[in-house]
Amino acid sequence: MTIRVLVADDQEAAREALRLILDGEPDIDVIATAADGAEAVHQALLRRPDVVVMDLRMPGMDGIAAIGRLATPELDLLTPREHHVLRLLARGLSNGEIAAACTIEEGTVKTHVNRILTKLGLRTCVHAAIYAYEHGIVSRDAP
Template identity: 35%
Template sequence: MSIRVAVADDQELVRSGFSMILEAQPDIEVVAEAGDGAEAVAAVRLHAPDVILLDIRMPGMDGIEAARQVCAQSSCRVVMLTTFDLDEYVYEALYAGASGFLLKDVRRDDLVHAVRVVAAGDSLLAPSVTRRLVADVVRRRRTESDAPAVSPAERLSVLTAREEETLRLLARGLSNAEIAASFVVSDHTVKTHVSNVLSKLGLRDRVQAVICAYETGLVVPGS
């Protein structure tokens, strides 16, 4: 079964370039293109793609609001496109429900890999820049609200000790294989732990799990 993808970017050359790269893959089908956020939301409703690539900066409805609506209204997973690896809007994208982000100068193979990873239910957390973004968004939110961090004991009490440690390692950027090696268990066992963490905490994916770990103080930015 092909992975159904939509591409939204106000620059036609970027949009068509990404579409051509993805269409060349035997397991990926580009079902829609959009030039702004409103068109992107409409495309998701009409074509029900598995993944949508959303440019952050678009005229009219921007990518952040589009991501918020897409994540709230469908099961389509969102990958944000940005020109800068520290674009301030990426912070809002993570809270909107995006599963990760890509730089627009992403390599062909990395673009294809990202779509497959996100379609499979994972998130783009491997790059260290993403971990910096997650840590920074939590710092910003705490500064803006001037409120203390939620105690891990209060929010994470539903987790077992092993699940809490799994969340801690996720927040530090470890892959399932690396967590499995740390626990000396199988990858399947780690996948079960990750699934339990998401389910018990009511989280959409690994990105939200990492944000939760920082917000509760389970992991401290810079640690």
């Protein structure tokens, strides 16, 4: 049985060194590499590796946030609109501001927020905002 591996590191030399070392093993196959956390999440969801070797400190979405995203299958329950509302909520927008940004009614925003809370098992909007940051849905660097 071959172990399928994804290597994620922002330093190309480190990424390639790990690839060479791992590919040198007969039962390991490096199926993808990534230069940042967002790319690592994308590759992992696309290619479904058995193991992810991840640098924790990378620009943009770091390795910790990427691992959190990969370990959070309940996020897959959210619709694209709910993801968008959650990102806006985490950035501190009010229901009215979210409604304006999404060109929907404020009541619809409230429905989306309630569904987000239910699906993620959260109690308040504050919990949802914290959850979004902890799971890499938004980053502190985002505008």
